[in-house]
Amino acid sequence: MNKVLGDVRLYKFDVPSESDVGIIVVSCEGGHESRKFQLSQYTGRGRQRRGSKAGLSKKFVDMINWSFMMMRDDIAIKIHKQIFDHIVSNFCFTNLDNVPPACPVLVFHFQTRGFGQDHVPEIDITRTLLHTLRTRHSILADEDAITRCVPIAPPATKILDCYQSSELCFLCEKGYTRDVEIVHKTRCNHIFHGTCISSYLMRTPHCPVCSAHLPPVDMRTLLFS
Ligand SMILES: [Zn+2]
Ligand SMILES: [Zn+2]
Numbered sequence: 001m002n003k004v005l006g007d008v009r010l011y012k013f014d015v016p017s018e019s020d021v022g023i024i025v026v027s028c029e030g031g032h033e034s035r036k037f038q039l040s041q042y043t044g045r046g047r048q049r050r051g052s053k054a055g056l057s058k059k060f061v062d063m064i065n066w067s068f069m070m071m072r073d074d075i076a077i078k079i080h081k082q083i084f085d086h087i088v089s090n091f092c093f094t095n096l097d098n099v100p101p102a103c104p105v106l107v108f109h110f111q112t113r114g115f116g117q118d119h120v121p122e123i124d125i126t127r128t129l130l131h132t133l134r135t136r137h138s139i140l141a142d143e144d145a146i147t148r149c150v151p152i153a154p155p156a157t158k159i160l161d162c163y164q165s166s167e168l169c170f171l172c173e174k175g176y177t178r179d180v181e182i183v184h185k186t187r188c189n190h191i192f193h194g195t196c197i198s199s200y201l202m203r204t205p206h207c208p209v210c211s212a213h214l215p216p217v218d219m220r221t222l223l224f225s
Contacts, residue, residue, distance in 0.1 A: 085198035090155035
């Protein structure tokens with residue numbers, strides 16, 4: 001069965017002794033893949049700036065590519081691209097060059113699902129987070145960690161589970177039939193193929209249909225407010 005992304009869930013993980021770290025968790029059947037990154041290293045500053053999109057450095061892009069290529073199957077490669085499209089069209093990592101020594105850890109949690117599966121269950125990723133952080137000096141107990149994992153505001157676009165319609169995508173004028181294609185709904189309730197709206201929003205932060213302002217969410221705002 002084809003696997004596609006379910007919607008992203010975003011959390012702030014408030015760990016007292018950790019800092020300056022983001023985590024991407026991808027939950028597939030049978031487990032979670034997680035990758036850690038230093039926020040301040042990936043903000044498109046300095047020499048790494050070349051090749052950046054939406055304030056993300058080439059180094060960050062390469063990290064996502066590398067991590068998920070390691071999963072060595074076609075599905076993982078498609079999914080890494082969907083994750084990347086979603087992150088670059090929704091989030092802005094600029095001005096994170098001065099991250100305070102103790103700041104919340106940012107967590108992107110992507111779940112995969114089979115096409116036709118219209119409900120993606122809530123999964124507890126606390127253990128995965130703790131495991132990922134433990135390589136540094138996390139001393140939190142699981143119970144303590146659960147209360148520190150706080151959901152944060154959804155981004156400008158949402159991945160729609162299992163969307164099917166006879167309407168055409170405004171951007172490419174094709175239908176929604178390809179079963180490996182994910183579909184995004186914007187905050188202003190307009191629907192597009194994920195790849196179409198992602199590449200559009202990278203150039204213009206407005207909805208192509210109604211012109212609603214859909215700027216990438218600034219990571220600083222998410223982490224520190
Ligand atoms: Zn399209
Ligand atoms: Zn709109």
